Amino acid sequence: xxxxxxxxxxxxxxxxxxxxxxxxxxxxxxxxxxxxxxxxxxxxxxxxxxxxxxxxxxxxxxxxxxxxxxxxxxxxxxxxxxxxxxxxxxxxxxxxxxxxxxxxxxxxxxx
Amino acid sequence: xxxxxxxxxxxxxxxxxxxxxxxxxxxxxxxxxxxxxxxxxxxxxxxxxxxxxxxxxxxxxxxxxxxxxxxxxxxxxxxxxxxxxxxxxxxxxxxxxxxxxxxxxxxxxxxxx
Numbered sequence: 001x002x003x004x005x006x007x008x009x010x011x012x013x014x015x016x017x018x019x020x021x022x023x024x025x026x027x028x029x030x031x032x033x034x035x036x037x038x039x040x041x042x043x044x045x046x047x048x049x050x051x052x053x054x055x056x057x058x059x060x061x062x063x064x065x066x067x068x069x070x071x072x073x074x075x076x077x078x079x080x081x082x083x084x085x086x087x088x089x090x091x092x093x094x095x096x097x098x099x100x101x102x103x104x105x106x107x108x109x110x111x
Numbered sequence: 112x113x114x115x116x117x118x119x120x121x122x123x124x125x126x127x128x129x130x131x132x133x134x135x136x137x138x139x140x141x142x143x144x145x146x147x148x149x150x151x152x153x154x155x156x157x158x159x160x161x162x163x164x165x166x167x168x169x170x171x172x173x174x175x176x177x178x179x180x181x182x183x184x185x186x187x188x189x190x191x192x193x194x195x196x197x198x199x200x201x202x203x204x205x206x207x208x209x210x211x212x213x214x215x216x217x218x219x220x221x222x223x224x
Contacts, residue, residue, distance in 0.1 A: 004154070040120075040216065041216065042200070042214050042215065042216035042217055043155075043200070043214045045211060048211065058211070090154050090155075092154070098142075098143070098204055098212070099145070099157055099160070100155075100157075100202075100212075102154030102155050102156070103154050104152075104153055104154050105152070105153065105154050107152075
């Protein structure tokens with residue numbers, strides 16, 4: 001079974017803090033994604049990566065950056081957290097049949 | 112712009128009843144359509160995938176249909192159970208190797224005893 005893990009299930013941070021969300025997959029997938037999910041808005045793509053050290057902006061990249069130093073690990077960085085970044089963050093990796101496998105999510109609260 | 116619209120936005124049914132969720136899309140050219148189930152507090156999990164040539168596919172009590180001509184899909188749940196309470200998300204991919212599929216906003220289903 002494909003397994004995608006995220007470093008934290010719940011996280012509370014203060015405005016202005018730098019926040020790191022880690023995602024690891026164990027199936028040697030090349031493509032990895034970061035989404036945020038908000039009520040009524042569905043999943044929105046923040047960034048994705050199609051190879052190590054390669055990254056592309058999604059629909060809502062402002063205020064975020066990413067890092068992919070190793071194939072199995074894709075990190076999302078909030079450079080200076082703001083209250084409007086309070087959300088559920090979902091990481092996914094994708095196989096060669098284009099099925100995405102999601103992690104359990106990190107519920108981030110910025111106060 | 113590619114769009115995926117789901118209806119209803121939310122649905123409440125009694126345990127044991129059937130229900131049907133709808134997904135309309137404008138994605139073109141069409142490659143495939145997936146239905147995901149997302150339990151509260153968890154990531155989405157794929158239920159089924161529909162390709163252009165498939166009209167109906169079942170996965171236990173879940174049956175998905177696809178009409179590629181009208182660009183509509185439905186997910187029918189038979190004899191609902193409490194564990195069916197979840198959000199159901201329709202995701203459509205276009206051909207051409209795009210990395211990014213188009214997500215619907217989901218239908219929230221609540222099954223009451």
